[in-house]
Every structure is written in C-alpha cells, then in structure tokens.
Amino acid sequence: MRWIWxxxxxxxxxxxxxxxVKQLSLAEEVFTAHFPGYPVMPATLLLExxxxxxxxxxxxANDFREKVVLAKIAKAKFQGEALPGDEITFETxxxxxxxxxxxxxxxxxxxxxxxxxxxxTFAHLDQARSQQMFGEQNFVFGGxxxxxLKTLIx
Amino acid sequence: MQKEEIYQxxxxxxxxxxxxxxxxxxxxxxxxxxxxxxxxxxxxIVFRLEREFGIKIPRGELFPESxxxxxxxxxxxxxxxxxxxxxxxxxxxxADLTEFVANPDISHMSDLFTVDLIARYVEGKLAASxx
Numbered sequence: 453m454r455w456i457w458x459x460x461x462x463x464x465x466x467x468x469x470x471x472x473v474k475q476l477s478l479a480e481e482v483f484t485a486h487f488p489g490y491p492v493m494p495a496t497l498l499l500e501x502x503x504x505x506x507x508x509x510x511x512x513a514n515d516f517r518e519k520v521v522l523a524k525i526a527k528a529k530f531q532g533e534a535l536p537g538d539e540i541t542f543e544t545x546x547x548x549x550x551x552x553x554x555x556x557x558x559x560x561x562x563x564x565x566x567x568x569x570x571x572x573t574f575a576h577l578d579q580a581r582s583q584q585m586f587g588e589q590n591f592v593f594g595g596x597x598x599x600x601l602k603t604l605i606x
Numbered sequence: 607m608q609k610e611e612i613y614q615x616x617x618x619x620x621x622x623x624x625x626x627x628x629x630x631x632x633x634x635x636x637x638x639x640x641x642x643x644x645x646x647x648x649x650x651i652v653f654r655l656e657r658e659f660g661i662k663i664p665r666g667e668l669f670p671e672s673x674x675x676x677x678x679x680x681x682x683x684x685x686x687x688x689x690x691x692x693x694x695x696x697x698x699x700x701a702d703l704t705e706f707v708a709n710p711d712i713s714h715m716s717d718l719f720t721v722d723l724i725a726r727y728v729e730g731k732l733a734a735s736x737x
Contacts, residue, residue, distance in 0.1 A: 523646040526625065548653045551665060555650065575646060 453481060454596065457501035458542060460603040461508075470509040471543050472600075474501055478536040493534035498560050499525055499570060506544035506556035506572045507592075508600055513549050516593040519577035519586065523553065530560070530568035538562045544572070552579045607659075607732060613725045615658050620721060623650045633722040641721075655724070661731045668727055669719070670697055686710035700726040 463471040476493055483491035503522045511520040534540055541561040548555055553575040560568040577586065617631045624641050637643040643651070648669045656663050665671075673693060674680040680690030691707060701718050 524650070526650075550649065550653070553646070553649045555653065573646060573650060575649075 456504065456596065456600070457497055458504050458600065461505075461601060462541075462604070464509070464512075464601065464604050467509075467513040467546060467549065469543070469545050470505050471541060472501070472505040474540045474542070476534060476536050476538045476540060480536075483536060491536050493536075493538075493540070495528070495530050495568065498530070498534060498540065498568065499528060499572075501540065502542050502544065502558040502560060502570060503572050503574075504597070504600075505542040506558055507574060508597060509544050509546065509556065510549050510554035510574055511593055511598075512601065513546075513554075514576075516590065516598050518579070519590055519592045520554070520574045521577055521592060522572065523575040524573040526571040526573065528568065528570035532562065532567050534560075534562045534567060539564075540567075547571070552576055609725075609729065612659075612728050612732070613721075616655070616721060616725045616728060619651065619654045619658055620724075623647055623654055631721055633720065633725075635721050636717050637719045637721075638716045651724075655728065659728055659732065661728070661735065663731075668724070673697055681712055684712050686712055686715075700730050702726075 457474060458472040459474045461470060461472045463469065478491060482494065482497065486492065486494055503525075507520050507522065511518060539562070541564070543559040543561070544556040545558075546554070546556055553573065555571060555573040558570050558572050559566060560570075577592075613633070617628065620626065620631055620637075620641065621628050624637075624643055624647055626641050630641065635641055637647075637651075652663050652668060655661070655668075674686070674690055680687055680693055686694065686706075691703065691710060694701070694703060694706075698718070701723055703718070706714065706718055
C-alpha cells in the first residue's frame with residue numbers, strides 16, 4: 453500500500469492553511485491488528501496524516517524545492533478515538549516557514565468534532581547540508597505526494 | 607523592558623519550546639546539557655523569541671552554525687586557539703566566555719548556551735532597536 457494517510461485536500465491557502473480529509477475504511481490493513489475485534493485508528497497515524505497535510509502545505513510554499521521532513525511533534529493531545537467509517541479532517545495552520553525549517557499548528561477532527569491537536573515541526577534537509585548525502589533529487593516530493601494538491605476540488 | 611521581565615519571558619519561552627518544568631530553568635542551565643534541547647529545538651526557540659519580543663533574529667546570529675569552519679588557526683587538537691576566541695567574541699558578544707577561556711575545549715562549546723546567554727542576547731537586541 454502507499455504510505456498516504458490523507459485522501460483529498462478540501463481547502464488550500466498557500467503558505468497559510470490547508471485542510472485535508474481521510475475516510476477510514478474497515479478494509480484498511482491497519483485495522484487487522486489494531487485491534488482484533490476492536491478496530492481503532494492509531495493516533496500515530498492520525499499524526500502522520502497531520503504531518504502529510506502540513507508537509508505539503510509548507511513544501512508547496514517553496515514550490516517543492518526543499519526536502520521537507522518531519523522533525524518534531526509537540527503537545528499532541530487526543531480526547532477520543534477514530535473508528536472505521538469516520539471521516540477524519542486534518543487542519544494545519546502555518547506558524548512559521550524559515551530557510552532551515554517550518555512549523556504548523558494542527559487539528560484533527562472526526563466527523564466534524566475536534567478529536568485532537570498537535571504542533572508539527574519540519575526540517576528542510578538540504579539546509580543542513582544533506583545534499584551531500586541525499587543528492588539532487590527531491591525524494592520527499594518526487595512521487596505522488598506532490599500530486600496530492602490535484603485532489604483539491606474547487 | 608526590565609531585565610527581570612526579559613529573563614522571565616525567556617524562561618517561559620524555553621518552558622514552552624523544550625517542554626520542561628519552570629523549576630528546571632535556571633540562569634546558568636545549559637540548553638543541551640541541562641534542558642535537553644536538540645538542534646530542531648533551536649529553530650523553535652528562535653521563532654518563539656521573535657514572536658515574544660517582536661525582534662528579528664537572522665539565521666545564525668543567536669545559534670551560530672559554523673563559527674570556526676574547521677579552520678586549524680581557530681581550533682587545534684580539539685582546543686580553541688586565541689584567534690578562535692577572538693572570533694567567538696566577535697560573533698557572540700552576548701556570551702560569557704570567562705569559564706570557556708579557562709578551558710577552551712571544543713567539546714564544551716555547547717555549555718556556552720545558557721538561559722542567561724539568551725536573556726543577554728535579547729537585552730542587546732531590544733536596546734539596539736531603541737537606538
């Protein structure tokens with residue numbers, strides 16, 4: 453399966469704000485083991501969805517030139533569980549975008565109700581001289597992640 | 607803004623950025639050694655300081671990224687030379703180098719970065735912006 457934890461963007465304001473949704477399906481692999489007889493979406497993967505939404509938001513602000521990678525998650529709080537059949541919404545608001553990295557404030561909702569929040573910090577790899585290690589090609593946005601913005605239906 | 611107020615705000619900023627208890631933050635607490643800061647945290651600290659004090663912190667001004675650039679005239683056998691100390695003084699005028707000069711071991715450089723250093727830096731920036 454592809455490592456993509458958001459389905460579609462529903463709102464996008466360059467350098468400011470992005471909202472994406474994900475429909476949870478019982479058919480997804482993750483529910484087989486988590487947990488047998490009691491399927492519940494791991495909060496870590498909800499954070500991953502938040503990171504992907506925010507990562508594309510800050511990446512696009514630099515036209516996907518930077519290798520944006522998740523570096524730190526702070527103050528993550530969840531007050532409930534997300535279950536198969538729920539519609540998850542990820543909202544990310546830019547706190548700052550600097551040459552070395554960026555941060556967003558994130559909210560996670562389930563069926564429109566607030567489920568959790570976290571602060572997500574990203575690093576711009578090349579700004580830390582990674583071009584020596586990882587080469588010219590942007591391996592973060594090289595594949596389908598960049599194309600996710602095409603899902604935005606205006 | 608008074609020194610005490612600046613120090614208090616700097617302390618609050620570090621509590622927020624590093625998720626430490628207020629009681630752990632003392633004037634001579636080192637960011638990495640005592641408060642567990644990592645490189646990604648420095649970015650966070652810079653952003654919060656800018657926002658809290660309304661100042662602009664250019665990249666590398668508070669947390670220099672490569673002061674000596676491997677220059678053997680500035681660092682020799684793991685010790686910072688006199689020339690290196692001068693470079694340090696000019697790049698970080700807000701740092702207290704007394705202890706470091708006594709034992710200029712390059713591996714102890716991170717000990718320079720204390721809560722007090724940040725407070726002095728902010729004081730300097732605020733004073734300069736008034737001038």
